[in-house]
Amino acid sequence: MKISGPQIFWIMFVMETGMTLLLTMQPAIQEAKQDAWISAIIAGLAAIIMTIVAVRLSMLYPKQTLVQFSQTILGKWFGKMIVLPYFIVWVSVTGMILRQSSDFVLIALFHKTPIWILCLILILLVVYLTHQGIEGIARCAEMFGPICVITIVTLYSLDMPNTEWHHLLPIYAHSGWLQILKGSLAPMGFLGESVMITMLYSFMNEMGKRPSWVYWGVTAASFFLVIDAFVVIMTFGPNLASRMWYPAYEVVRFISMMEFIQNIDALVVIVWILSIFLKLALYLFISSYGAAQWLNLKDWKKPIWVIATVAFVFSILPQNIVVSTIEYPKKIWTPFVVPITFVGIPLFLLVVGVVRKRISKRTGQSAN
Amino acid sequence: MKTQLLILFVTFFCLLTATGCWDRQELTDIAIESGIGVDLAEDGKYQVTLQLIDPSKLGAGQNGGGKKEKPFIVVTATGKTILDAIHHIQPKLSREAFSGQGRSIVIGEEIARHGLKQIMDEFTRNPDVRLRTDIFVVRGGKAIDVLKSDYPYERVPMYAALKIHQAISVHAGETLRDFYMAATDEGSSPITSSFVLRPMAPTEGETQQGKTAQFAGDAIFNKELKLVGYLNLEESSKRKWIVGGMGRLDVTASIPNHTGSVTFTMMHVKRKIRPIVQGNSVKMNITLIGIGSIRENNTDLDLTDAKNIAIVESALEQEVSKKTLAVVNRVQKEYGTDIFGFSEAIDRKYPYKWKFLMKNWKHTFSEVQVNVSSKMTIRQSGLTGPPMQIPESEIGK
Numbered sequence: 001m002k003i004s005g006p007q008i009f010w011i012m013f014v015m016e017t018g019m020t021l022l023l024t025m026q027p028a029i030q031e032a033k034q035d036a037w038i039s040a041i042i043a044g045l046a047a048i049i050m051t052i053v054a055v056r057l058s059m060l061y062p063k064q065t066l067v068q069f070s071q072t073i074l075g076k077w078f079g080k081m082i083v084l085p086y087f088i089v090w091v092s093v094t095g096m097i098l099r100q101s102s103d104f105v106l107i108a109l110f111h112k113t114p115i116w117i118l119c120l121i122l123i124l125l126v127v128y129l130t131h132q133g134i135e136g137i138a139r140c141a142e143m144f145g146p147i148c149v150i151t152i153v154t155l156y157s158l159d160m161p162n163t164e165w166h167h168l169l170p171i172y173a174h175s176g177w178l179q180i181l182k183g184s185l186a187p188m189g190f191l192g193e194s195v196m197i198t199m200l201y202s203f204m205n206e207m208g209k210r211p212s213w214v215y216w217g218v219t220a221a222s223f224f225l226v227i228d229a230f231v232v233i234m235t236f237g238p239n240l241a242s243r244m245w246y247p248a249y250e251v252v253r254f255i256s257m258m259e260f261i262q263n264i265d266a267l268v269v270i271v272w273i274l275s276i277f278l279k280l281a282l283y284l285f286i287s288s289y290g291a292a293q294w295l296n297l298k299d300w301k302k303p304i305w306v307i308a309t310v311a312f313v314f315s316i317l318p319q320n321i322v323v324s325t326i327e328y329p330k331k332i333w334t335p336f337v338v339p340i341t342f343v344g345i346p347l348f349l350l351v352v353g354v355v356r357k358r359i360s361k362r363t364g365q366s367a368n
Numbered sequence: 369m370k371t372q373l374l375i376l377f378v379t380f381f382c383l384l385t386a387t388g389c390w391d392r393q394e395l396t397d398i399a400i401e402s403g404i405g406v407d408l409a410e411d412g413k414y415q416v417t418l419q420l421i422d423p424s425k426l427g428a429g430q431n432g433g434g435k436k437e438k439p440f441i442v443v444t445a446t447g448k449t450i451l452d453a454i455h456h457i458q459p460k461l462s463r464e465a466f467s468g469q470g471r472s473i474v475i476g477e478e479i480a481r482h483g484l485k486q487i488m489d490e491f492t493r494n495p496d497v498r499l500r501t502d503i504f505v506v507r508g509g510k511a512i513d514v515l516k517s518d519y520p521y522e523r524v525p526m527y528a529a530l531k532i533h534q535a536i537s538v539h540a541g542e543t544l545r546d547f548y549m550a551a552t553d554e555g556s557s558p559i560t561s562s563f564v565l566r567p568m569a570p571t572e573g574e575t576q577q578g579k580t581a582q583f584a585g586d587a588i589f590n591k592e593l594k595l596v597g598y599l600n601l602e603e604s605s606k607r608k609w610i611v612g613g614m615g616r617l618d619v620t621a622s623i624p625n626h627t628g629s630v631t632f633t634m635m636h637v638k639r640k641i642r643p644i645v646q647g648n649s650v651k652m653n654i655t656l657i658g659i660g661s662i663r664e665n666n667t668d669l670d671l672t673d674a675k676n677i678a679i680v681e682s683a684l685e686q687e688v689s690k691k692t693l694a695v696v697n698r699v700q701k702e703y704g705t706d707i708f709g710f711s712e713a714i715d716r717k718y719p720y721k722w723k724f725l726m727k728n729w730k731h732t733f734s735e736v737q738v739n740v741s742s743k744m745t746i747r748q749s750g751l752t753g754p755p756m757q758i759p760e761s762e763i764g765k
Contacts, residue, residue: 107495124378162542166716173719236545239552254500256541259534262500 002205005213007138010145012194012217015282017148018275020221021228022268023100023325024187025247028229032183033174033238034167037229039183044222046184047191050342051218054194055211057350058201060357062209066198067293073353080294082345087294089341090287091307093333094280095314098123099324101276102315104246108269119315126280127308130288131301134203137281144274151271152224155264156231158255163234174238187225189333192342193279194218199286245325284308395423399463402440403526405511406487407476409446414479414487416453417444417512418465419526439523442516450490468496472526473503473544474511475560480587480595488551488593491544499548500541502530504561505587507598513565514581529581533561536583539613551593555711555722555729559607562587562598588703591730596703603695609639609656610692611709617658619744621687623680628666632684632744634658641713645721650736652710654696656688661748665755670763672753677746684744693740704734 003011028036028043061069066086071079102118110118129136175183197214232247235254241247249268256262287307292300318324405417425439443460447453454465473491475484491497506514519528533540543560550558564584586604588597599607608614614637622629636659644651662671662680669676699707711729715722725732754763 111495121382124381128378166712169716170719237549237553240545240548243552250499253498254545256500259541263498 001133001135001203003134003138003200003203004205005210007142008197008200008204009213009217009220010141011138011200011278011282012197012214013220014141014144014148014275015279016191016193016218016221016275017152017224018272019097019100019279020187020190020225021152021248022104022246022272023329024190024225025228025232026242026244027186027330028183029233029238029247030183030242031175032180033242034169034233035172035175035180036183036233036238037168037226038180040187040222040226040229042181043184043187043191044219044225046188047194047222048215048218050192050346051194051197051214052211053343053346053350054198055201055214057346057353058198059209059211060350060353063202065202065290065293067290068202069353070349073349073356082349083290083294085341085345087287087291089337090283090290091310092314093337094283094287094307094311095317096324096328097276097280097283098311098315099318101272101280103321103324104249104272105269107245108249108265116316119312122277122280123308123312123315126277126284127304129277129281130284130304134200134285134289137278137285140281141278144278148271148274151267155252155255155267156227158257158261158264159231159235159251161257162251162254163231165234167234167237168230185334185338186329189329189338189342191218191222191225192338195342195346196282196286198346199290200282245321284311397463398466399441399461400469401465401467401471402469402524403472403474403515403529404450404467405444405474405476405515406450406479407510407512408479408482413446413448414450414453415444415446415512416450416457417442417474417515418454418457419515419524420461420463420465421524438518440525442512444512450487451494466496467494468498471497471501472530473501474514474526474529474563475503475505476511477506477508477595478510480505480589482594484589484593488548492548499545501544502533502540502561503544503547504529504533504563505595506581507562507564507584507587509565514563517565517579517581519580525581529563532563532581532583537561537608537615550707553711554726555706555715555733556709557591557705557707558589558593559586559599559707560589561585561604586707588699588705588707590703590705596705599695599699602691603698606692606695607707609637610641610654610696611707612639616660618663619658619684619688621680621684623667623669623683626667626669628668629664630662630667630669630680630683631664632658632660632680632746633663634660634744636660641709643710643714643717645714645718645725648725648732650710650714650725650732652713652736652738654692654738654740656692656740656742657745658684658688658742659745659747662746662750665749668755668758668762670754671749677749681744681746685742688742688744689740692742693738696738696740700734700736700738704730706733710736 025036028039032039061072064072067083070083073079074082098119101122102115105118106113106115129140228248232241232251235251236247244250249265252268253265255264284304284307288303289300291303291307399420401418402421403419407415409415420441420443422439422441425437443457445453445456447456457465491501492499517525519525522528522531530540547558547560550556562584563581565579565581567578568580585601586599586607587595588599590596605617609617617634617637618631620629620631638657640655642653644653665671669680671677696708699705706729710733714725
């Protein structure tokens with residue numbers, strides 16, 4: 001299984017765009033008011049730094065995945081222990097994304113359908129895609145990516161007549177650095193999911209091994225987030241936007257071009273579903289593949305059904321939308337997942353790995 | 369073989385479940401709301417009235433002949449919340465009321481004076497309802513009367529109100545959003561449009577019959593979202609000019625030393641607001657800019673002469689400045705509600721001073737010193753220079 005450079009670009013872009021645009025704008029505006037676009041820039045920069053660490057780490061052992069090189073770096077037992085948090089995160093977030101996406105589809109389109117049906121159909125489709133392996137996922141990303149870009153750009157251009165730039169003013173006066181930083185936490189948590197590159201890097205072909213493809217993917221997603229912040233604030237102002245569940249969705253619902261092009265909110269659902277679908281498949285793939293490597297299974301496809309079932313159960317557990325869409329990102333993702341699995345462990349592995357390589361090089365040289 | 373079976377299973381599963389049939393709503397099962405009216409009922413409840421379209425009768429009009437049936441019905445019920453009332457309407461309806469097709473919101477005057485805080489939630493929380501919705505107050509009347517009234521041009525009368533509003537204001541669909549934006553702002557007060565129910569061409573003896581809803585200027589709300597007063601047509605166009613977003617606008621001014629008036633149609637309407645804050649005193653410099661052409665000239669002035677153009681321009685400027693200042697001063701004195709976006713202008717220029725001004729804004733707003741200046745530019749004067757209906761000797765030079 002090999003993936004190319006452009007494919008990894010689209011994977012990163014599509015995976016990050018949908019959820020980040022729809023779900024992170026409200027918490028960012030709530031903290032940073034009309035300066036949420038600065039928060040978005042900071043979040044984008046932070047995500048790129050996280051990605052650089054993750055890519056550098058993967059480049060130490062370019063033929064191994066996170067599950068393998070953690071054992072190479074730290075030894076068998078400690079290496080296996082340190083990736084355990086990743087499995088917990090991957091499986092739980094698969095369930096949570098499943099729920100969040102179904103919540104949104106329920107609100108946007110199907111008011112009467114039971115939520116578990118939406119979750120079940122989506123997870124079955126995702127299982128099907130994951131069975132094709134990373135190549136299938138990558139081809140999907142190549143197809144979805146341009147669709148997402150065109151749709152988002154079109155929708156934002158159609159919203160231009162509704163915008164008023166002076167909603168962005170005054171800059172900085174209503175927030176302050178602390179609030180701008182706080183506002184960047186939510187988008188940072190979503191954009192930082194690019195650290196899953198540690199599991200994908202070993203699949204990349206020679207062209208793809210150039211890390212700039214990955215960085216551009218994250219940069220493109222961050223760029224769209226900044227534009228999203230501008231559009232949302234200029235359409236609704238910070239007060240209204242901070243009280244909406246899905247400000248970006250409301251922007252599209254508000255579009256009315258010459259009383260003719262209107263009621264086009266279903267387009268948002270398309271971008272949303274494509275992005276979610278790809279993200280779920282990626283998480284399911286890396287957790288199944290990782291689990292197979294962790295347990296020394298020969299067939300990596302075997303854990304798919306187990307993990308899918310666990311994720312499905314996890315997705316129907318939350319009682320309401322507040323748990324899935326607000327509390328999980330705020331109380332689990334931002335304070336624990338981001339610092340530990342996105343920053344802490346990769347950084348630790350990188351430092352230890354670099355030091356070990358230097359030592360082995362030196363001893364190697366002296367042996368010669 | 370195994371995978372083929374699996375694919376077959378998944379395909380059939382999707383066929384059965386993913387058709388969307390769960391949420392299907394046939395067109396013949398829904399009643400599309402064209403308007404929703406809210407009035408105050410006795411014992412603090414709300415009386416909600418729906419105007420519902422009957423699509424089958426909409427098309428029948430083309431066949432012609434005979435008296436056409438009304439393509440809409442009006443139903444009403446009371447409840448503790450708006451949805452509660454709609455649930456009480458439902459037993460009277462054979463179809464489910466559907467609110468996702470751009471209905472207008474009509475507010476009775478009594479409930480507007482009583483306050484809108486309790487009823488404005490439904491219009492944003494309900495996922496079917498769009499924020500792009502028209503909202504207006506019925507001046508001196510009840511919402512139900514407007515919803516019941518007929519309109520000769522439009523088969524669905526609520527569309528008439530919407531179209532009238534659109535013809536007058538470029539941004540009619542943004543009224544509801546702007547209402548919420550002003551309501552959530554610390555300084556601004558919201559407005560809606562107002563409509564009045566009266567005959568199109570009133571004559572003696574003609575009373576109840578043939579009344580239609582007509583645009584009648586803006587309705588002013590205070591920070592408690594209670595209706596406090598109205599602006600008339602001319603005043604509300606001046607307000608619109610100050611807050612921005614005017615499309616085209618007519619101004620008529622009489623010319624000093626010449627009998628008669630001139631009507632000036634502006635195609636480019638702009639404005640600048642410059643606040644000056646010194647301590648606790650606030651000055652507001654408003655500059656109104658209009659570029660357009662003369663459309664009617666009842667005076668004896670020859671408009672091929674640049675000197676006369678200048679005279680007309682200055683007369684127009686005086687008229688605009690005077691009238692606009694009068695509107696602002698009246699609102700300051702009578703209502704004390706900031707419906708001109710002054711607070712936002714101050715916030716943008718003096719964000720830190722605004723935080724102090726904000727606490728006492730209601731009082732400060734009434735004390736703001738307002739200067740209005742205007743700059744009218746006449747680019748064309750229609751197809752004639754001097755008026756054609758008077759002899760050469762009478763043309764004023």
